[in-house]
Amino acid sequence: MAGIRDVARAAGVSVSTVSQVLNNPEFGKPQTRQRVFAAAEKLNYRPNAIARSLVRQRADTLGLVIPDLLNPVFPTVADAVERTARAAGYSLVLGTTSREPAAERQYRQLFMQNKADGVIFFAALDESNIQALLRRHVPVVLIERPMSVPGVDLVGVDNRLGGYLATRHLLEQVAATAAASPAQPLQAQSPPVAMIVGPLGGEVEQQRLAGYQRALLEAGLSGGADGKSLVVEAWDHVEEAGRQAMAELLYRLRQRGRLGHTRPEGQGQVVPLGQLHSSPPLAGVFVASDILAVGALRQLEAEGIRVPDDVLIVGFDNTLSRYTSPPLSTVAQPFVRMGETAVHLLLERISDPGRPPSQVLLEPALIIRQSSQPSTIWPTSKP
Amino acid sequence: MAGIRDVARAAGVSVSTVSQVLNNPEFGKPQTRQRVFAAAEKLNYRPNAIARSLVRQRADTLGLVIPDLLNPVFPTVADAVERTARAAGYSLVLGTTSREPAAERQYRQLFMQNKADGVIFFAALDESNIQALLRRHVPVVLIERPMSVPGVDLVGVDNRLGGYLATRHLLEQVAATAAASPAQPLQAQSPPVAMIVGPLGGEVEQQRLAGYQRALLEAGLSGGADGKSLVVEAWDHVEEAGRQAMAELLYRLRQRGRLGHTRPEGQGQVVPLGQLHSSPPLAGVFVASDILAVGALRQLEAEGIRVPDDVLIVGFDNTLSRYTSPPLSTVAQPFVRMGETAVHLLLERISDPGRPPSQVLLEPALIIRQSSQPSTIWPTSKP
DNA sequence: GTGGGCGAACGAATCGTTTCGTCTCCGCGA
DNA sequence: TCGCGGAGACGAAACGATTCGTTCGCCCAC
Known part of the structure; x- marks a missing residue:
């Protein structure tokens, strides 16, 4: 492999001249420059980046x-x-x-x-x-x-703002629906919006949670003593964890009588959550990352619960959310x-x-797609 | 920043000894090794990877x-x-x-x-x-x-095998449907399966196309004089190109009377393609990459054409296909x-x-999801 | 004619390692 | 006692560039 000394020899100049000519457009008189370039070209010379790094x-x-x-x-x-x-x-x-x-x-x-x-x-x-x-x-x-x-x-x-935006949006959707039909009063301890979040060891997750809680508080809801009565923590940032978290959430809701029967054997119709139960029904879930939301959607589908008809979903990240079924509303990260x-x-x-x-x-930005809007007002052309 | 000579000085040995001790577990007697390690530790020495690279x-x-x-x-x-x-x-x-x-x-x-x-x-x-x-x-x-x-x-x-598998699968689905209802004879020049493919300048795209054509041929269909009568080339590997390609495909089909009216104003029902037209209807589209398929699905949705009810789709790659609506059948790459x-x-x-x-x-492998199966036999639980 | 000044090219030191040949010292056998 | 062998450590030469201080040579001015 030709080195800088070979070039120098071929051009009839010193090593340092070659280096200068090659690195500094001002250096040397045209004739010399020309000789150096010609020699470098002929020998197919390429400076060794490692040697250069060492000295520089x-x-x-x-x-x-x-x-x-x-x-x-x-x-x-x-x-x-x-x-x-x-x-x-x-x-x-x-x-x-x-x-x-x-x-x-x-x-x-x-x-x-x-x-x-x-x-x-x-x-x-x-x-x-x-x-x-x-x-x-x-x-x-x-x-x-x-x-x-x-x-x-x-x-x-x-992230706090993001969690807040997502949750507030869901609460607004709930309020809009409640206004349309005879409303049940919301009870402070049992928020109508749940949350699925990644491992709470991370500050990011904590902040998204804080945003969720702030939105609840602002609406006069507490989410239980610790503000986490309907918060489920996923064990990792993978689909499967999201699926399991949604299963856990549904289990908790059934325990409290806030979810009815699911489609038996995958057939028939599920009763819309808003119409049947005495406790305030679950209206929406804020899933604090799109990848978890993909898993969550899978579990909902498996249990015959429809989005957005039975429950509203908002994700976070704006990555996979464009591709899901239905397209997810989400908080977009820049x-x-x-x-x-x-x-x-x-x-x-x-x-x-x-x-x-x-x-x-x-600042993150809320992007609204189908998963958080009643199907009757779905856009008919572009999502 | 402490260098190897500092370590040598601190340990009271030569530079080369330090180098040997640090790189060669056999070198030196235990006492010397110990001194070197101690000195390196004390000075928080880290070998300079660049210098090492230069000599090695x-x-x-x-x-x-x-x-x-x-x-x-x-x-x-x-x-x-x-x-x-x-x-x-x-x-x-x-x-x-x-x-x-x-x-x-x-x-x-x-x-x-x-x-x-x-x-x-x-x-x-x-x-x-x-x-x-x-x-x-x-x-x-x-x-x-x-x-x-x-x-x-x-x-x-x-890729040729992949294209073949995808196309053959679609043709089989067509045959199954045709067997169930009174069949129209397939016409050789007008295959029931179209293809959307990335820029044909690439060998990969050419091979996927070749697989498509092979499957048609094997079924006694030609796909036109050049085997490409229903092949649309997307201009790049991006969603938007896929969307445009699907628009182009639909345009071509309408020209030939192989696609009826679409849902007017996005309302009402589209007539299933298989029932209305005198020319053989389009039954499926093989979209030769998932990312193009995402765009293609978008266009279909915009035109009110349902998947898989109105048309079957198979993608390629097994990347985005898990997240689309509906989940795409696809050819998985390892x-x-x-x-x-x-x-x-x-x-x-x-x-x-x-x-x-x-x-x-x-070898690629065909993965069958919802987009290539009649909705009546959709799996009800896991996709 | 000589000295100063300046542009052009050179030489040598340097960057921080590895590696290989050499030296030293010690122990053992003849 | 001398010689030999081998283990252990050393010294110096790379590796391939950059960079800075120096020299060379030329021209112009005094």
């Missing part, structure tokens, strides 16, 4: 660590990160952890070995990994969490802006390590 | 270049690639091209600069980029295409095995550059 003390590479690429949330952000990084002249090394601490540690070690000029973590598991990198002066930007690490750049979404912002913050910190950390909070 | 002449990094991360096909493979690479001690630099030749060239340049020990291309655009890498002795493995590059490792899916196989082939070639190239062809 920069890898021209950014790291991105995410849980996986199967939940569509992450590829969406990764795509934006990659494009933004490339536009800035950086390449991207991508790591996935499958939410296993060992894998995250592995990447922490990797990035502590000068393999990247900075690292973005999306939904990092262990704060100590971030601390370790920062101690070695490796710039880090966090997306979404953990939000407790002090003094580190972070870009997040206002994934592209999240990725871009994370890269920009990282580049700023690389160029100015001393600058004060900034925490950017982006 | 390997980056311990693999490259993966894909069109994007938004079409779920690619993240699914990327996830498998990343996990397999990591298990083998490699990190992964990920590049996306957005199907722009300039971006692919950019990555070709990057990987020609020793940034990776080998590169996997999924759906590469330009063969010359691969040739250039091979000339520099950078090992390359191709996934899916281009399949025309001679002498390079490749892992692909039998994405995980594709990713794993690609990495294994690459590692083998890295360790033995001279070994003969291998082309691995994996």
